[in-house]
Amino acid sequence: MSPSCQDGQVTDAVVIGSGPNGLVAANLLVDAGWSVTVLESQSTIGGAVRSDTELSPDWKLDTFSAFYPLAAASKTIENLHLEDHGLAWVHAPAVLGNPMPDGSWALLQRDRHDTAAGLEALCPGDGEAWxxxxxxxDGFGQDLISCLLDPFPPVRHGAKLAVSLPRAGGLSGLRLLLMSVRRLGQENFGGEAPRQLLAGNAIHAHFSPEGAGSAVFGLLLT
Structure with missing residues (x-):
C-alpha cells in the first residue's frame, strides 16, 4: 500500500469518479481501515444515478440510468446497509413498459402473474408461455445472478449453475445460454409484446437482439 498525498494530507487510496462503482469501492476500502479520497469533476456525486427537473419543475426525470435490479440483488451493496443512511428503493406502478404500434403497451409488472395477464389479453397463449x-x-436464475455478482472466476456458484441449469430445462436450459433474445421470443410467443419486453432488457444490458447470449440477459433483467 503506497499512500498518496492530496492537499497536504496522506491518503491510502484515491478513487477517481463518484459514480456507484467508485462509491462502493471507496466504502469497502474505508470499512477495511483505509483512508480514501474520492475525486469528482462534476458538481454533484452519483455518476449516472441522478435525476433532474430540467424538462418540467413538476416531475423528476432519471437523467441516465433508471432501474437497478442487480444493485438490489447485490450482497455487496446489501452489506453496506444503505437503508440505515437514507436509501429507499422506489417502485413504479409498473416496472417498465414498451409502447406498441397499435397504441397498446407491453408492461412488466412486479408480480409475474399480473404481467402474464396483460400479455394474455394482447395475445392468447402468451400469458401461459410467460x-x-x-x-x-426459477430453476437456475439465482445461481446465474450469484455467478455474475461473485468475484471472477465464480467457481462455487459456477459449479452450482452447471448443475441447476440442465436440471431446470434439460437441453433447452443449456441452449438458452447461447440463444439470441430474438430467437427466444420467436420460439416462445405468438405476439410482439413479450418479445419486446425481453429484447428491450437485453439491449439495456448492451446486447443486440441477435447476439449470442442475449436471451439469458433479457430474461435476467425481466
Missing amino acids: LELCALW
Whole structure:
C-alpha cells in the first residue's frame, strides 16, 4: 500500500469518479481501515444515478440510468446497509413498459402473474408461455445472478449453475445460454409484446437482439 498525498494530507487510496462503482469501492476500502479520497469533476456525486427537473419543475426525470435490479440483488451493496443512511428503493406502478404500434403497451409488472395477464389479453397463449419461461428461470436464475455478482472466476456458484441449469430445462436450459433474445421470443410467443419486453432488457444490458447470449440477459433483467 503506497499512500498518496492530496492537499497536504496522506491518503491510502484515491478513487477517481463518484459514480456507484467508485462509491462502493471507496466504502469497502474505508470499512477495511483505509483512508480514501474520492475525486469528482462534476458538481454533484452519483455518476449516472441522478435525476433532474430540467424538462418540467413538476416531475423528476432519471437523467441516465433508471432501474437497478442487480444493485438490489447485490450482497455487496446489501452489506453496506444503505437503508440505515437514507436509501429507499422506489417502485413504479409498473416496472417498465414498451409502447406498441397499435397504441397498446407491453408492461412488466412486479408480480409475474399480473404481467402474464396483460400479455394474455394482447395475445392468447402468451400469458401461459410467460409463466412457463418464469418457471424455467426459477430453476437456475439465482445461481446465474450469484455467478455474475461473485468475484471472477465464480467457481462455487459456477459449479452450482452447471448443475441447476440442465436440471431446470434439460437441453433447452443449456441452449438458452447461447440463444439470441430474438430467437427466444420467436420460439416462445405468438405476439410482439413479450418479445419486446425481453429484447428491450437485453439491449439495456448492451446486447443486440441477435447476439449470442442475449436471451439469458433479457430474461435476467425481466
